[in-house]
Amino acid sequence: MPIYAYKCESCGFAKDVLQKISDAPLEQCPSCSQPTFKKQLTAAGFQLKGSGWYATDFKGGATSTPATATATEGAAASPKADAAPSTPAAPAAST
Numbered sequence: 001m002p003i004y005a006y007k008c009e010s011c012g013f014a015k016d017v018l019q020k021i022s023d024a025p026l027e028q029c030p031s032c033s034q035p036t037f038k039k040q041l042t043a044a045g046f047q048l049k050g051s052g053w054y055a056t057d058f059k060g061g062a063t064s065t066p067a068t069a070t071a072t073e074g075a076a077a078s079p080k081a082d083a084a085p086s087t088p089a090a091p092a093a094s095t
Contacts, residue, residue: 001021005042006037007037008036008038009037011029
């Protein structure tokens, strides 16, 4: 069951209430008994992180790179630069 934040517009009383999604929103303030008890908009209490999520979801600054981009850049590095030449070098001429 989700927790909803409520605040009274007349007296400023605030309370978090555990309610079912199907329950009707509260309207009467438990402190001043006025019908000005309103549900507040709050941020979600979780974030989706990990390599299984879309690359732009919750993307940090320039320091974070998606796993797929890092793997592609590593494969694109020149593999021929590290490979040994296929023909032997000619012997050096002595003087």
